[in-house]
Amino acid sequence: MKAEIAVTGVCVLSSAGETLSVLCKQSIAENEIALQIDLQTYERELSAVNTGAHELYRIQKLLLVAFLKASKMAGVSSSNVLSEKIGVFLGNSYGLEGFKSEFFRLYKKSDPDLTSPTLFPFTTANALASWLAIQIEAKGPNLTFVSGCTSSSQAILAACDALVSNECEVAFVGGVNLVNHDFHDELSASGFRYESVGMLVLEKQYEKVSKKK
Template sequence: MKHIVVTGTGLAVPGLARPLDLLADEPPGTGFDPATALKGKEMRGKDRASRLGLCAADAALRDAGLLADDGTYREAGETTAVVVSSNLGTLETACEFTDTIAREGVTGLSPLGLPQTSSNVVAGWIAIRYGLRGPNLTVCNGATSGLDAVHWACHLILAGRCRRAVVVGVEPASEPAGRLLGQEPRDVTAAVVLESAADATGRGARAHAAVSAYARGADAARTVAATESRAPVPVQLRLATGHLDLTARLGDCSGALGVLQCAAGADHVRSHGTGAVLAVAGGTAADDAAAALLLTTELRN
């Protein structure tokens, strides 16, 4: 059986420079700045979610050693998948189109902006930017969406559909999102690169962590227990409500939460060189399910 490892992580959260900053008691307050990072030639004609996704994906691909100095992708594009998790990424564009139709009718719409209403637009732009021609999909699955996206990316690799995958969780700050969530929204985006341990070793890449287990179910306690039971060592870090809760620090992260957890957890495992991290999303009264994912330094069948 192939073992799946995280070989790259990236982050695009205002005021933070790297995924480990998500776990800091006192974040540095410096780092990613949307005012400057979301501008430039590569960002023109793209919605905010796509621009954020491109920033995080670029950081993760560079961290994985998959980009040349000029930003081109080093490996065969057809061997790499893009999986995006976002529940609200296209909400602002959809609202803008709806408002235009209400004011001017369909003749007031710009055909150039229509692709931005697709839920898969972020994954599409990332694939176009780096020439990634493997499977391309978006998961819009509520609170568990980010962890589900990581799980599906692992299965694409295990099934032989691709050799590696870029997984991005993105939720942009927008006025419609703020109205829907009932709180001030914030740009939250993270990315991880997944590949088989054999492929990582073959190209000389160092793994941050191994994806050791995943479970999803209606009963949160059983889902978490089933995942944690597969840890080869005691879990040192829990990323969940009631423990180290990223939503308490960043607000409602929606579809980006699971990928934020994985990026931070993988970097935590790498920096400590041992241990296990358990990421949990969903499971509240407002959710229809919970998902849990285990990251460790040990490879298990």
């Protein structure tokens, strides 16, 4: 039996829309678009899987929505795949810098006692992938990559390696880019990226190898 890696689920969310084609068209358009994704559209979906969804930080909501849509397309869940065989691999361009900036922004803006405690769980490098793995009950490998524009590419490579080495049979691979308050001035210039999140579901698929005569 020959194993190949197949993409069985895809989700792309941005302020331009929900599909990759819409995102690509809007990226080259001259007219301006909203920088942030309207998360109110997905509140019902989030509440259905997480009763404390209203308390989640923005990046958590984006990842959870992307997971829900990608897993639905792939038909993958912990009920039909052993949790030990599900891995999570995420890329995040700025790593912890966004969370630190957000914390100090809130600290200076309001009373320190009112600063959101939900930011503190993200002070470890692998927090994003670990959090999502816990949410979806994935007990396979989970890794977060922070290497600028190549973060998602690194996550995909790691996921493929894990699948080939039988560390997992299903891998959720994603990348997320937030619009951070400190970058608003830069983002107003043309050519800068806006808020987006993407998720792929990679699975090992087997096909019979015919014997040569």
